[in-house]
Structures are given as structure tokens and as C-alpha cells.
Amino acid sequence: TYKLSVVFYMRVNREQCLDLQSPALWSIVHETSSIEFRYPEGEERFDLALYPYPLFPSPAVVPESVHFVLPANPTDIDLSAAAQVSAKMGQLAASNLLSFSSGTPEDAPPGSSLVVIGQPSTQGVLHSIADYLPLSLSPDGQGFVYPNGEPIPPDWGVIQIIPNPWNTETALLVVSGGSPIGLQRAGEALASQATIDLFKGAYAVIPDVPPANQTLYPMPGEPRENITLAELTGHQEDWEVRGIVIQSLSFNFFLPNEWTMQNSGYVDLHWAHAPTVWSERSMLEVYLNGRLLHVELLTPENALPNTLRVGLPAKLLRPGHNYISTRFTLRLQLEPCVHEFGEEAWATVFSDSMLFLPHQIARQAIFPDLETYPYPFYGQPGLDDVTLAVPDGFTPDELTVALKISARLGKSARGKALRPHMVTASQIPPVEGRAPWHWIVIGEGMRIPMWNEIQPRLKVSGQTLKELMAPTGETAALERDSAPVGVIQELVSPWDETRALLVVTGNTRQALALAGDALSFGETSDELRGDVVTLTEGPLEGGLITVFTTLPTPTPIVNATPMDESAVPTSAPLKWFFLGLAIVLVVIFALLFVGERLGRARERRKMRTSDLPPEETR
Secondary structure, three states: OOOOOOOOOOOOOHHHHHHHOOOOOOOOOOOOOOOOOOOOHHHHOOOHHHHHOOOOOOOOOOEEEEEEEEOOOOOOHHHHHHHHHHHHHHHHOOOOOEEEEOOOOOOOOOEEEEEEEHHHHOOOOHHHHHOOOOOOOOOOOOOOOOOOOOOOOOOOOEEEEEOOOOOOEEEEEEEEOOHHHHHHHHHHOOOOOOHHHHEEEEEEEEEOOOOOOOOOOOOOOOOOEEHHHHHHHOOOOEEEEOOOEEEEEEEEEEOOOOEOOOOEEEEEEEEEEEEOOOOOOOOOEEEEEEEEEEEEEHHHHOOOOEEEEEEEEHHHHOOOEEEEEEEEOOOOOOOOOOOHHHHOOEEEEOOOOEHHHHHOOOEEOHHHOOHHOOOOOOOOOOOOOOOEEEEOOOOHHHHHHHHHHHHHHHHHHHHHEEEEEEEEEHOOOOOOOOOOEEEEEOHHHHOOOOOHHHHHOOOOOOOOHHHHHEEEEEEEEOOOOOOOOEEEEEEOOOOOOOOOEEEEEOOOOOHHHHHHHHHHOOOOHHOOOOEEEEEEEEHHOEEEEEOOOOOOOEOOOOOOOOOOHHHOOHHHHHHHHHHHHHHHHHHHHHHHHHHHHHHHHHHHHHHHHOOOOOOHHH
């Protein structure tokens, strides 16, 4: 994330206090101001050495759009190539400014670059743009040839970048090969930093791809029991806060699902501050995942470099990304005569501050909570254990949602080579072959892959959504003629309790897009909570409604076994619990009421007897 700041420092008097209300001091930043980024122009842009430019710069600094074009009947190789390319794009964009769409080239939104995926034998678009390609199609139309006419082996991947024939201001990227193996290698090459770094020129031929995940990006919080903030962030310099400000410093760290945290964890914060700050109004606050842990007033006694130890409660730690925040409030008693960004007020957090995370390792069942999304899906650095599933005969909207989610996972992934998979419903393996994967199933309404197996576990048939449901035999579906309602639910995988199943659906195409945006780079992505979320437009103006957020307690497991249908949680035990609790409370209140009335009656009798003459009381 980049931030451009413009600070004006203006004086007309020797004494700064005299300038505070002076009408002679003013400045304006006009809305017509602009920022210009200079990139290669003309044919020089179309060089794979610049990838992902000219599709978009890395990192993306303005909104960019990429349109995917797949064969009419894509194989799992075609779909997985699309998932891998989009995941790597999400990682390279490193921002929320990348949007995706899919369909034919004519369907592309204005200003979109194209990604054409498929073999010449199945992707007709390659034949329509053959005259523009630096590597032409072979005479039989089944493969490619070098510029000198020499055939390229069919099992070699082929990647080409050219000006988009439909809009020469944008780019067209070809991901192909003369066989399924060649196409797979092309997709893997575009998802691997090791091969991207070797690209040069308008095309690349891929005879082989290095094994995935040879190296990792230095991501925040590589899990370890003892780790300094410098090791945690890769930032060797100390962090400073200056001026009369309220400012936070956040430090992210990652916890694997198999870690069972202990309560003896802590952070040793090595810090210092200006001794001149106003002690009564200046403070340091320490937060863990947004929860306040400690408040320390800034006094002359703790101004010099010192260490503050703050305990980290295990109940506040969660699998996936966590963060510790230090929030400084700096104030001076003579603020009106001190420049806001002056040197008088400052605080420092030193990079040798230490995080201690004691834990035990146990194979744990997944804890479904969308607040930690996209965890657990990026648990493997290369997303190797993630499979996205779309319906047979998927619509462009359904594929687009899958590509957006893949890009979001890529943004959080730590591997330099990404290998998520994507299949259609008919390409899903039998039950015994589903255990190794995290599953993300996407579809409008009951088009969700594996609907009959998943539906009994869904909570969308609950009472809270009753007005949006229409009965269809033993199942329930969102009414298609109701307002658009997107549904996201995270479950423990029925085929492996250490894996997650994410269901993304909606009663209309617009509703499915709402759910997809919430799981990608939409404005609501940071508001997800609980194991089920519904999203709607209209009266709620895109607001979130969260329902059914009671979460199971994670427990260590010995063996991952398929879940029995009879073991599916229901709302019946919870209903009887609350009914019993209500009865107990009613009885308690009734006893208290009766006891109070009896006590008052005894008091009145005592008062009457005390008012009688002694002989009468006898």
C-alpha cells in the first residue's frame, strides 16, 4: 500500500503562536491534481520480461481489469491453469485494485487485457488471432512452430504476449501448448516466480517447470516459538512515531492450525519515548487482534529504552493471521505553540522486541470462522491442497467468482510457485479421493457442485432465512424471485476434519457476485464473521447480515474420517438448552418474588404488634 502525503509548513511571524489564526496563511490542493506513472510504451510494452506488465503493473496502483477466455468445454487442465494464473496475478498485484471477468473476447469490459487459455485443438480464439502470434500455429492447427518453421514439441508449454487485437491499447496473453501436458506446464510457469524471472521477449517456450514451493516469500510471521519483530517483518530498522498524533504500529504473525497455544505467551516490547511528552495525556496501548491488553502512561521514568512485557492470552490467538498493535497517543502541554509534526514528541519501538509463542502441536479439526478467511486455504505455501469446483456448464459469472477467490488466496499465499486446482462437478473425484483437499464450491442456487452431499450440512434453511426460502422436497433453496441474497458458509470438510469446505452461492447471479466480491477484494471482505454470512442489496445497501455464528470448539483428532450424516450438527440441542434455561430463570424469579412478598408481610405484622400496648401484646 502506498500513501502520498503533502505537508505544508508556513510561517509569517517569528513567534509560531502568532501564526495559528493568521488569515495570511492558507493553501489549496486542487482536485485537478494528478499522479503520472511512466511505463514502457509502444511495442516495448509487450515483453514477458515485464510480466505482469502490461496487463497490470506490480504492484497495481490503479484499478486494472483482466478478462479470461477459456475453451467452450474446458478440461480440468484448462481450469487449473486459469486458477494458477489468477492466483499468481493476485500475489503480484499486491493490492485490491485487480478485477476479473470471463467469457468471449467480445464480452470483455472496456479497457480489459485478455488471457486466452487452451490448446489450439480446443481454443478457437487461437485460430482467429493466429496471424498476430509470434509463434504461429502448426500446419495441422494442433500445435505451434518457431518463427523459422521448426515445430515445437507438443508437451512443451507456450506463452505469448501481443497487443490485444480487439483493443490495441491493452494486452493479450496466450497460455497454451500442443497437448494437455504442454498446457499444464504453461499455466504452472506463469504461476512460478522462478520461471517468470527467466522470461524475455514476446514469447516463452516451457520444456519443464521447477518443482513447486522451492522457496518462500519472506511473509510476515513465519511460525516460530521465539521471534523478533525484525525477523517477523523482514524490517531491520526501528519503528518511529513523531508529532502530536495518535498512531498505531501493527505487526502480523501467522499461526498454523495444528498449534495449540498456551497461556504463557507474551511480547517483550523494547521501546522508548520523548521525556517531554505530557504524562497525563500520553500513553501506549497494546492490542492483540483488536482486543486491548495493556495501557501504559508515558512518564519520565519509562522514557529511556526499556522493556514492557505484555501477556498474550491463548483464547485471543487464532489459526491463520494474527496481529499485535501498539497505539501511541503523544501530547505536549504547550501544543498550541508546537508544530504538529515537530521533533518535540516521539516514540520508538525497537526491532529487537521479542514475541514468545509457546504451543503444543496436535492434529486439529478445522475451526470454521470466516473472520480468519482466507485462512485455512493458504495453509500450504503454494495452495497445493486447494481445489475450486464450479458447475458443469458453468456460466461466466460462476467462473469469474472462482477466479476472484483464487486471486485472493494468491495474495495471501507465501509460496513463490502457486498450484491451486479447479474442476467442474463431473470432474470431482470419488469420495475416497477428496480427503487431501480444501474444497471451495461455487454455483448459483442448487447448481453448487456436490449439492446433494453438501445441502444437509448447510444452514441456509434456518429460521432466520425462512422468509427467503422455498421448499423443494427435503431440501430448501433461496427463492429466485426474491431480493438477491448471497450466502457464504464455511464447514469442516466431510472428507477430512483437518480440511475446510467453503460454499459460495446466491439466489441470483447478482447475489453470487456479492458473495464472490466479499471473498475477494470487495469492501465487505474485512467484515466477515462467523461460519455463515448472507449478503444482500436493496434496503440494506449492500450491508452484511451475519447469522448462525455459533462455532464449534476445535479439538485434536487422531484420524481424519468421513463425517457420518447423522453427526451433522442441528439446532435442536441448542433449542432445548435455551428452553431449559428459560424455565430455570422463571422459577428463580418466581421464588424471589414470593420470598419478597412473604418478607414484607412479616415486616407488617411486626410493625402492628409493636404499636400495641404492652398488656395487649401479652
